[in-house]
Amino acid sequence: MSCSNPQSEVKDPGADIPERRTKPKNNQxxxxxxxxxxxxxxxxxxxxECFVYATSGKFLKWFLSNFKPNDVHPVFYVAVSGGPSSRYLLQLLHTQMSPRKGKGSFIRPGSAExxxxxxxxxxxxxPGAENLRNHIEDMVKDFPSVEIIEADVSESWRGSQASISAYLSGQPGQPPSATASEPTADLFxxxxxxxxxxxxxxxxxxxxxxxxxxxxxxxxxxKDSTAPLFLGTSATRVTIKLxxxxxxxxxxxxxxxxxxPESxxxxxxxxxxxxxxxxxxxAYYNRFAIPAHSQAVVNRSFTTFSPPKSSIDRLTEELVVSLERGFPSTVSTVxxxxxxISFAGETKEGERLCTLCGWPARAKANEWKNGIAITKLAGEEDESNPLADMLCYGCYTNLTDSRARSHVNYALPGWTDEYAEKQKVTESEMRKEIEDCLIDDNDNDNE
Incomplete structure (x- = not known):
């Protein structure tokens, strides 16, 4: 016997509503x-011409609101993946690094050396992704002074002798492997x-x-000097990420x-x-303003040529793009x-950080999840779970994927030790927190 609902003859009232697509009244x-x-x-x-001018002018307006026109910074750091957004950001930063004409005969220096x-x-x-180092070199070969730093995902485990092993489901993790590539492959x-x-x-x-x-x-x-780092996250991408x-x-x-926008x-x-x-x-700016030999390259991802339901990001992207097609202000509004949005948690001095992602985390998110989901069978003994107490809910859910094996058993990146040390409360800090509740020994002697 089928459990599905029978076909209803009641028609969806919103089925015949056409897409809301506003068309401009003039053709100029x-x-x-x-x-x-x-x-x-x-x-x-x-x-x-007006589109290229307006788009670059939008970036210039933002740039001048954050950086003084006559200041020269020693270095600008920019994260580049080789895709359209990072190529667009490189092109606009290049215009600000080159000397440009000011008022009269004044020549403004470049914003960074x-x-x-x-x-x-x-x-x-x-799987199927390529190393885009050569493409990135083509993108920046005309820049006045540029340096490329290439890193690998396995760099997360390099230089760490004792990264925390995942101890989430009752069985301690193995110690980190000698090579950096093995923990990377094991995690994925x-x-x-x-x-x-x-x-x-x-x-x-x-x-x-x-x-x-x-x-x-x-x-x-x-050491501990400040420097600007630019990320090429577009409005569409941040909407999907949000x-x-x-x-x-x-x-x-x-x-x-x-x-x-700033942090x-x-x-x-x-x-x-x-x-x-x-x-x-x-995409249109890159097509109109960037030479063909240094265009962006779209690399493969986990969901390339996959249906929308293959992942949360892919499904969210399909939703956002379809809404933007009918309602053009969706992306900008979101x-x-x-x-x-501002963080409404603890103060900056006392906030808890997730040991894996480094973002603010709610205290003991794993206990909250255990209260709303079945995470272990009846009869299993409770064991100490130190790492899970220091993870945010998102990282804890990713590491204890319901489709993964029951015992999570792999090494985590090296920075988990650094974040874990920050979460430890020293004896002096603990005494400072409860000093109002303590009775001074001198008061007892006087009595």
Whole structure:
């Protein structure tokens, strides 16, 4: 007997409602009022020249609001994947690094003496992906002063002698392997969910970029010096990230800097200047303004040529793109709303950080999950679970994937030790927290 509902004869009242697609009333460029338009951005039409001018002007306005025109920085760090967004960001930063004419005969100097490109190779993790180092060299070969730092995803385990092993489901993890590639393969091979694999890869890539920039800044500028780091996250991508992060259980830390235009991480000033620029604008700008020999390259991902339901990110992307097609202001509205979200947890001095992702975490998220889900069978003995207590809900869910094996048994990246040490409360700190409740020994003697 089938459990499905029978076919209903009641028609969906919204089935015949057409898509809401606003068409401009005139067929002229909104800027010059003379040329024929070639692209529609939201509810406005642009010709080719006006579109390039308006798009680059949007970035220039943001840049001048954060950097003084006559200041020259020693270095700019920029994370580059080789895709359209990072290629767009490189092109615009190049215009600001070159000397440009000011008022009268004044020549403004370049905003930075050097550009350091950080590229993380994912070809050893993602099936079918390529190393894009040669393509990135073609993109920056005309830049005045540039350095490329190439890192691999396996860098997360390198240089760490005792990273914490995953001890989440009752069985201690194995000690870290001697080579860096084995823990990398073990982490991704043991994670069967594509959504968790994408989350792991994004987390590792972000932390590697921050650490490589921090290490280079320490050697170039001195220890604990500040430097700007640019990330090419577009409005479309941050909309997808915002919705998918909340779907994965990362809503607690969504306002802590991951979707913010400006934040401070690892002592670096992290900027995301493309949060008001959609992927459509970026694609057309690259087509109109960038030479063919240095165009962006789209690399393979875990969900390339996969159906929308293959992962949370892929399904969210399908939803956002389909909504943007009918309602052109969807991406800009969600992205601007995400920019206004602020973290409402503990103060910055006392906030808890997840030992894996480094973002603010709710205390003992694993206990909350155990209260709403069956995580072990009856009769199993309770064992200490120190690592799970220091993870945020999103990372804990990814590591204990319901489709994965029952005992999580692999080494975690080396920075988990660093984050774990920060969470330990010393005896003096504990005494300071409860000093108001303690009775002084001198008071007892007086009595």
């Amino acid at each position: 460029c909104i800027k010059c009022k003379t040329a024929a338009p070639v692209i529609q951005i939201r509810h406005a039409l642009y010709c080719r 050097k550009l350091v490109v950080i590229y993380v190779d994912q070809s050893k993790v993602v 091979d043991s994670t069967l969910s594509t959504s968790s694999q994408e989350s792991h890869l994004a987390l590792l890539t972000h932390n590697i970029i921050l650490r490589e920039a921090r290490k280079h800044a320490d050697s170039l500028l001195g 919705l998918s992060s909340m779907s994965r259980g990362r809503g607690w830390s969504v306002g802590s800097g991951e979707v913010q 401070t991480q690892y002592g670096l000033n992290v900027y995301q200047p493309l949060l008001n620029t959609s992927s459509k604008e970026i 992205a601007r709303t995400g920019n206004k």
